[in-house]
Amino acid sequence: MYLTTMYGGEFMKINKELLKGSTTVLILSLLNRKDMYGYEMIKEIELRSNGIFSFKEGTLYPILHNLENANYIEAYWDNSTGARKRKYYKITECGKGILLEKESEWKLFSNTVNSVLWEAKLCLV
Template sequence: MEISKSLLTGSTTMLILKLLEMKDMYGYQMIEELEKRSDQTFSLKAGTLYPLLHGLEQQEMIEAYEESADSGRVRKYYTLTKKGKGLLAEKKDEWKAYTAAVNRVLQGSVNIEPAY
């Protein structure tokens, strides 16, 4: 089943921060890792990822550095900052609260009295 893009948009920042919490990565590596870990549910385009990374970098949530690969090619890696770890924790809490609320509605476990 294909997931609506509107649902993906709200969680992209959290997912990218989580990847960087695990290890430093370069852009294309993040795209591949996200696809792999989500069984191809999340498929980011470079045009979506890089503006997000630049915004996170400007907010000091992540930092970038360059490193040469074995092939001699220089890659730009991203690492999570302390501030970024704090944002990830907030996003995870927010996600838990959101999904719990959605699940309560879907399960019909909350008594809702009509407002007259």
Template structure:
């Protein structure tokens, strides 16, 4: 099954914020986590993730820092800010309304 672009775009922010709520992470690990959580149904690319992370950073929802991984390569790590936690709570409430409504419509 292919998830439509509109649905992927609409769910991107709460998915990334939710992943970062578990702790800081870097781009490739975020992409791997999305694929794992969706059983491979959501296969995001760098071109989808990094513009979102940069937008969230501009909004003050995430902050980043450079770190050197175990293989000696530099990675940019992202973590939620207090504003990001508030945005995640807001997104969660909105999605609960949407999923509740869809559940009722499909029942």
């Protein structure tokens, strides 16, 4: 299955499995910066990825539920802005540890793929 997106003025296909394997680190990374509600995460991921990554609510909320069950994030309700109540998510200490692991895995993985694709020397940072 592919995700079709606009990149550099052209439509490109990205295998959804590539994004699927990155969702945990993307969400935890956002929540490590600040607490967010679901729709805010969707928009932030779209913005930071220049529209390449686009989550539907039906995709994001099951992921958030799984992260909450794993104790990587916690949810709470807030209506302090005077607007309607919103369910916010925040990263837990356990989630911060997992984020560090996932970031290290990602660096190794992306450096390795890049070294194979572009014949660069592997840089283990």
